[in-house]
Amino acid sequence: MIVRSTELQNNFGKYLRVAAKEDVIVTRNGVEIARLVSKEGHSEEELQESTVQESAASYHFRGRTATFEEFLELTSDGETRYEYMDGKIYLLSSPRVSHQYVITQLLPIFHQWAGDSGCIPFTAPYDIRPKRPYDDNPNVVQPDLMIICDLNDNLNDQDYYTGVPLLVVEILSESTQGRDLVKKLDLYMECGVKEYWIVDPLEKKLIIYHFKDQKIHQTAMCKPPESARSFLFEGLSVELNQLFMP
Structure with missing residues (x-):
């Protein structure tokens, strides 16, 4: 105990x-x-x-x-x-400046894309509780950034979201990169997340995983001056020159 x-x-x-x-x-x-x-x-x-x-x-x-x-x-x-x-x-340790800089750049891009689509971007700290299909035990994670499109259908009486975001973003740090690259990749893929973005501020790159039928369907790796484009959401793209600290 x-x-x-x-x-x-x-x-x-x-x-x-x-x-x-x-x-x-x-x-x-x-x-x-x-x-x-x-x-x-x-x-x-x-x-x-x-x-x-x-x-x-x-x-x-x-x-x-x-x-x-x-x-x-x-x-x-x-x-x-x-x-x-x-x-x-x-x-979870306190995030560093390079980590927070990426969030402040991504969040307005996600908000502008979402518009009146019914999808809403959220940032940590914000718990989600994904479950693997073969395991009733809950998991509790706090993605750095996520896009939720079924909020009204999965909001409980305590004002907590009980569904699964369609898109999840994790920003690598020294203390979390092992979990983000392996454990969370596997968890998100199996629990119903459709797209997983991994942002590496140190290497200045972004990796996108598109999941289908609980498997990796497509991947893309982008670096400045390229633009990263969502497989899942039409029109959602990020110019990597704007994403990382100068």
């Missing part, structure tokens, strides 16, 4: 009882700071080894396995951004 330090302090007795049955991971601002482990059933050597291993744990939740309920508990304060994919939690 994962619990925030403030919650532990307010309900210490409760979590001591929980720790008798399972490990309790304590976090502060998304960082793992301690673990409550029952001594019952563990030798002193095992407890010492567990302590050493935990002290060397990664600062970020890179691939930390957890239940969906634990993920919801961890993110209930809304102060830190996380994603949850295939049963693992990932902490």
Whole structure:
């Protein structure tokens, strides 16, 4: 179980009882700071080894396995951004200037294209919960930019979108490029996204994947001074000379 330090302090007795049955991971601002482990059933050597291993744990939740309920508990304060994919939690770091520059260039282009089409661009932080067709377990991701065309049909009573965007954009950074290029590519392809844009500010390039029948149907890779054109949406194009920082 994962619990925030403030919650532990307010309900210490409760979590001591929980720790008798399972490990309790304590976090502060998304960082793992301690673990409550029952001594019952563990030798002193095992407890010492567990302590050493935990002290060397990664600062970020890179691939930390957890239940969906634990993920919801961890993110209930809304102060830190996380994603949850295939049963693992990932902490999202603060984006850099080159990352935000791309968003500020893309968003007005998407808005101008959308017009009165019924499609609406959205930017992070904004959760979507795609599901793989063979797995009922939810995923929670925050694409950098997306185009949603079925908002009115998939808005619940809590004002949250429950559908799948048709187009998703992720902007690579050092901490997320592994997930964006592999895990999210696979997730978006299987969950019903039709087009996936990957923007690389460092290499100054844009890769577009067009999905059909949960497979990669077409791809394109563009660099300045070329223009990138959507396979899915007629008239949606971006001049790459305008997309990246000078």
